[in-house]
Amino acid sequence: MRLFPAETYKKRREQLLSQLNGGVYLIMGNNESPMNCKDNTYRFRQDSNFLYFFGLNIPNVAATLDASTGNVTLYGNDFSVVDVIWMGQQATMKELGAQVGVENTKPFSALATDLKNDVNYLPPYRHDRVIFLADILKKSTTEISSEFSVPLIEAVVKLRSVKDDLEIAEMTEAVNISRELHINAMQIVASGKKEYEIVAEIYATAKRSNCYLAYPAICTVNGQTLHNHYHGNTLQESDLFLNDSGAENDMCYSGDITRTIPVSKRFSNQQKDIYNLVLKMEEDCIADLKPGLLNRDSHLAANRIMLNGLKEQGLVKGDVDTMVELGVGGLFMPHGLGHMIGLDVHDMEDLGEKYVGYREGLERSTQLGLKSLRLAKELEEGFVITVEPGIYFIPELIKKWRAEKMFTDFINYEKLENYYDFGGIRIEDDVLITAEGSQVLGKRIPKTTEEIEGLHC
Known part of the structure; x- marks a missing residue:
């Protein structure tokens, strides 16, 4: 021990x-x-x-x-x-x-x-x-x-x-082992394989480093299902494969990483457009992190970037700030931008998000997406948080909103029909808040389209 x-x-x-x-x-x-x-x-x-x-x-x-x-x-x-x-x-x-x-x-x-x-x-x-x-x-x-x-x-x-240097070292180790989980998984993803074959490699990689997983692996071609723990699907050439998994090291510190890759080894134009938008959401939000920033504002910034990009692609229309205020983005990202991480993958969630992620005067929203934000309060030096934006096309939710005529002035429902079989994309890293900004923990894990496609050259 x-x-x-x-x-x-x-x-x-x-x-x-x-x-x-x-x-x-x-x-x-x-x-x-x-x-x-x-x-x-x-x-x-x-x-x-x-x-x-x-x-x-x-x-x-x-x-x-x-x-x-x-x-x-x-x-x-x-x-x-x-x-x-x-x-x-x-x-x-x-x-x-x-x-x-x-x-x-x-x-x-x-x-x-x-x-x-x-x-x-x-x-x-x-x-x-x-x-x-x-x-x-x-x-x-x-x-x-x-x-x-x-x-x-x-x-x-x-x-x-607030994590001290000893904890940050343990978390960096957990992230670096998580990196190996993801790279090994990326290299064996192929059409015809079962999801559980990829999961088996993830578990084996963790055990080779004397680790367990910090949470049940989310490894799926149905990335639009946020916490999908079913692993029986067969990978198809046109699928995107979402892998949300992280190692828990022998001191019980967690990593929490998500990558999404094309089964075909190459992104289609449609996949690449959405992927690069999610990547911009993640990288821009990380670049802006610093002590004193309300993490709620970071979540809203991610929504603003997303809606601007979706507007350019013709999926939404109208004033972006108004869409952010009304919560239109919840259709595409129905979860929060991130959470604390440490000894728990959702750190201290057992103590209550009211005390961990919020404070007096900062109330939880009722909007889809924003209401699921686990960490909304001001960031402090020494916090370690996840930044995990995503864009998802959930046919059941899209059809429900359309039937209820929700935000018809802003959402191009007809064009969304072309995305019913798209799935979802999420990109996630673990980030330390420093005195002057932020630092992504661990060695770089491939996440640009060029880096991901380059793994298969």
Whole structure:
């Protein structure tokens, strides 16, 4: 188990406690989750907040922090001889605590005795943790799910949002491994192959680097379906193949990359026109990123670029600023421009987008596309975010809007009929916000039409 230096975790905990006004705060780790029987479990993945403050990627542990005294206690059980028979020799809780700068350790059973009704905790997102807390705190599951500590959430978000140099190095590694996933996939895409053959290469590439995927791979010829996890289609010569996949390295930091390539190895004129427009959206938005910029404004800028380009291609008409204001772009990009990334691919989403991506006075939109923007607030130095514009032609949505006569003054519905079998294009990179602008993490991943077509020369 690879860890940061113990002082890193101690400093994070001290920073957390300095933002809290008294009280005891609980950080829960995750349990193993049975797949079809108790001993046959899904792959264990530790809670990201526990990883951030305690680093231990093992099940059945928890910790408390006392903001009044500064005391930190790690709860977990030492392994028995019977456990060792099946698992081999394991470190004791004292030894594990020392590795992350915690002196005081107790058996996990002591947690139920030590916790009081006024303990502060983060929103539990796993049912077993809701039930556990309800049992030991003598509350209903409804109360447990709603009585989490907002000050604790806000303190954690403030710390985890800004990545330090150690984290940036881990994320750069995750992106570089993600790069290999994508290049290897690009090189084997061919007519007649099944999507799952490409997915198999992606998983194999990750494992060769001692990684897992940060999220289920989205690898599809149906790019117009935003989160398509079906991999049974056969690739056809005229298809575009969208690959949204990223590695999670052995420190649990994520990469999140998307590329879209032609199965035929060459873009058609229609595909190239839309692709280059998406590329302009991505590159122009990245170039404008800097501390203080509202990410919502970046999303709207991407829409403005998109609608200008679609107007030039005859798919929309009228005043572009008016179309942006009305939300016409939601027909073509019904998702947000990007999100935080770190220990989670959608970083800290378990804590609530209200606290992670928004702030007081900045309300979520109701417009299609903009309402799905996970990160709308001002950017800060040290944020790592995704920039992932796309253009999609979703026949069902186009037909619905047309039947409802939505934005008929702006949308050329007749011409859109020629795009019903187009699919979708998305291009995505992971970007660090720097003091004076931004920096795309990792080595360059082919994304111009020339670079992509050049892979097959």
